[in-house]
Amino acid sequence: MSISKPSRTMASSSFLELSLGLLHSLYTPEFLLAYASCFFFLYLYYLLLNKKSSKIPTNWPLLGMLPNLLLNLHRFHDWLTELFREGGCTFYFRGPWFLGMNFFITCDPANVNHIFTANFANYPKGGEFSEIFDILGDGIFNADDESWRSQRRKAQLLTGHPQFRSFVAKYSRDKVENGLVPLLSRLAERGAVVDLQDVLLRLTFDMTCNLVFGVDPGCLSPEFPAVPFARAMDDAMEALFIRHFVPRGWWRLMKWLRIGTEKKLAAAWEVMDEFVAQSIAKSKEEKNYEGSLLTSYVNEIEQWNDQDSYKYIRDTTVNFMLAGRDTTAAGLAWFFWLLSKNPAAESKILEELGRIKKAQHCRPTTFPVLFDAEELAGLVYLHAALCEALRLYPPVPTEHKGSVRADVLPSGDExxxxxxxxxxVYSTARMEGVWGEDCAEFRPERWISEQGKLRHEPSCKFLAFNCGPRTCLGKDIAFTQMKAVAAAIVCNFDVEAAADGHAVQPRPSVILHMKNGWMVRIKKKKKSDP
Structure with missing residues (x-):
């Protein structure tokens, strides 16, 4: 009996049926889910295996690098510094897919010079910047093109006028003598613990209000009155910082719903507008704005029925208030904190001030000892110490630009x-390739030449006062105010940290304030001190 062999046609048919059945089973929802899960975990394992101890953030599917940024937002500036140290001075951040959150982050002075100076026209602030900083309106910080040029010309004429410079110097000395020194003396007598950053913010708030509006709100009084405008500005700067790192649609929705940081920003906006309106009205009523920046806007103020004129004045004064109050106070707070950790630097400042005291024929018992702006202008070490503090802790720690056309940066990035x-700006100061191996140290001597003169550093390397055509117009004013305050405190008082356990660290905000302030005890200098 013979057994017939299966035909080739039957074998092919069976194989085809088996293959189709297998493919059908592979494309069930259960299998696809299992396959996707397996792929995801294998990809995750691959990323973690290759990441090891790298500081470079993982580029996740869909989410990009945003999770790592949000986890480090509380220490944003130090986190960026770690990225640059490992991956170079320019880094491409990839945000969530389709949300337009990709951007370059750099601390390379060559890139700064290219964007802020050499190819300035290709890098305006842009519409996105002005949308993020909408609370500043159409003021000089948000403006571009002809609007910016017009505002800058006017501001340059005002801040550079000899009468205004004289007004700044005289008022700064008077405020220190009649406001700051008496307050610190009372605190010293009581042995009270005080937040020095808060004291400096109150001082610069009064000084800035007087320079802008011709009004002194008296925030530095011994009662430490509540300052709604100052609190509002702090809330606003924190909310604007957050806007940089969340999807635009997200914060727009929060703004519409008035929730989270956008709720605080809306409330802050109302407080700031009310304060500006009241200050302008008070200045007009008392006719005491002579010498202030408001003087040049008197004609526009008279046209209050014109909403465009009023908005222009509102936006201008808010921009001036931000520039004067926050940045100067932040710079001074970090300056005194650094001096407390570097007593040798304080001794050298005292030595310089001692020479002026000798020229003034001050007695050992003289208190307080105060200085005119002209006397302080020639002090090399004091100026160098302030520059060094601003280098390590720049009041505006980040800058933001957008490109109009395609470009190639000096770093090679397209x-x-x-x-x-x-x-x-914060990270630039901490790059060894930029400032040397001692870049993290507070060393004012780096600003002094072998001949004992002040050493000039290019602004693309020392960006505390911006760079290029947008260089800060108030740089000289800021130094006049800071020197008046620094000299008065260093010469007349000792500033001691109140507790070793108090952590001083940068606050995640547009302005580099101390997160929890700095609690100190103030003591009068001993008579034997120089």
Whole structure:
């Protein structure tokens, strides 16, 4: 009996049926889910295996690098510094897919010079910047093109006028003598613990209000009155900082719903507008704005029925208030904190001040000893110490630009049209390739030449006062105010940290304030001290 062999046609048919059945089973929802899960975990394992101890954030599917940024937002500036140290001075941040959150982050002075100076026209502030900083309106910080040029010309004429410079110097000395020194003397007598950053913010708030409006709100009084405008500005700066790192649609929705940081920003906006309106009205009523920046806007103020004129004045004064109050106070707070950790630097400042005291024929018992702006202008070490503090803790720790056309940076990175670039001024100071192996140290001597003169550093390297055509117009004013305050405190008082356990660290905000302030005890200098 013979057994017939299966035909080739039957074998092919069976194989085809088996293959189709297998493919059908592979494309069930259960299998696809299992396959996707397996792929995801294998990819996750691959990323973690290759990441090891790297500081470079993981580029996750869909979410990009945003999770790592949000986890480090509380220490944002130090986190960026770690990224630059490991990956170089320029880094491309990839945000969530389709949300337009990709941007370059750099601390390379060559890139700064290229964008802020050499190719300035290609990198305006842009519409996105002005939308994020909408609370500043159409003021000089948000403006571009002809609007910016017009505002800058006017501000330059005002701040550079000899009469205004004289007004700044005289008022700064008077405020220190009649406001700051008496307050610190009372605190010293009581042995009270005080937040020095708060004291300095109150001082610079009074000084800035007087320079802008011709009004002294008296925030530095011994009662430490509540300052709604100052609190509002702090809340606003924190909310604006957050806007940089969340999807635009997200914060827009929060703004519409008035929730979270956007709720605080809306409330802050109302407080700031009310304060500006009251200050302008008070200045007009008392006719005491002569010498202030408001003087040049008197004609516009008279046209209050014109909403455009009023908005222009509102936006201008809010921008001036931000520039004067926050940045100067932040710079001074970090300056005194650094001096407390570097007594040798304080001794050298005292030595310089001692020479002026000798010229003034001050007695050992003289208190307080005060200085005119002209006397302080020639002090090399004091100026160097202030520059060094501003280098390590720049009041504005980041800058933000957008490109109009495609460009190639000196670092070799290709920037597309509409590309976004974030500059870390804070990190630049901590790059050995920029400032040397001792970059993290407070060393005022780096600003002094072998001949004992002040050493000039290019602004693309020392970006505390911006760079290029947008260089800060108030730089000289800021130094006049800071020197008046620094000299008075260093010469007449000792500032001691109240507790070793109090952590002083940067606050995540547009302005580099101390997160929890700095609690100190103030003591009068001993008579034997120089």
């Amino acid at each position: 920037v597309p049209p509409g590309g976004k670039i974030l500059f870390s």
